[in-house]
Amino acid sequence: MILDIVKYGHPALRQKGAKIESITPEIKQLIESMFATMKENHGVGLAAQQVGVAKQLTVIDVREITDRPSTLELDGQPADVASIMPLVLINPVVTPVGAPATAGEGCLSFPEMYAEITRPVTVDVKALDAKGKPIAFRCGGLLARAIQHETDHLNGILFIDRMDKKTKEELQPELDELQAATKKSLAKK
Numbered sequence: 286m287i288l289d290i291v292k293y294g295h296p297a298l299r300q301k302g303a304k305i306e307s308i309t310p311e312i313k314q315l316i317e318s319m320f321a322t323m324k325e326n327h328g329v330g331l332a333a334q335q336v337g338v339a340k341q342l343t344v345i346d347v348r349e350i351t352d353r354p355s356t357l358e359l360d361g362q363p364a365d366v367a368s369i370m371p372l373v374l375i376n377p378v379v380t381p382v383g384a385p386a387t388a389g390e391g392c393l394s395f396p397e398m399y400a401e402i403t404r405p406v407t408v409d410v411k412a413l414d415a416k417g418k419p420i421a422f423r424c425g426g427l428l429a430r431a432i433q434h435e436t437d438h439l440n441g442i443l444f445i446d447r448m449d450k451k452t453k454e455e456l457q458p459e460l461d462e463l464q465a466a467t468k469k470s471l472a473k474k
């Protein structure tokens with residue numbers, strides 16, 4: 286089922302997600318719907334907050350992006366990124382291990398807005414998978430960037446919070462317009 290993606294100004298985007306204690310039928314359905322929604326909207330990642338659910342859950346799939354490579358290490362050995370895709374991260378803990386780099390990012394909750402964001406190039410990730418089993422890996426490139434972006438969402442942090450001041454000032458009129466439109470649509474409900 287395709288879900289509505291909430292836009293900037295929706296209170297769910299600023300909520301810290303609750304830990305998921307067990308993989309219930311509702312969580313399984315949410316995961317399935319989030320993947321369908323992400324694919325429908327041509328995204329590489331989607332956090333539960335972006336569909337109005339404050340849980341520690343994100344889905345990611347970077348396989349279709351070929352111009353921004355990703356790296357993966359499982360048990361200290363290089364691995365094929367596709368081997369863990371599509372990726373479900375429940376209650377993720379992300380630890381930066383690489384030097385920071387700046388690259389372009391967009392967000393489905395901020396349509397048509399893009400900015401250069403600085404994040405660590407490589408991260409270690411520990412989480413539960415869709416079955417509730419622990420997973421751990423090191424990743425880099427686009428996968429690391431997507432995981433950090435989505436994990437930020439799980440903690441109520443938005444990519445505009447990571448922008449430099451000048452970029453955010455340049456985007457402010459668009460941000461104000463989007464926030465006003467979102468609040469107006471919420472008031473109608």
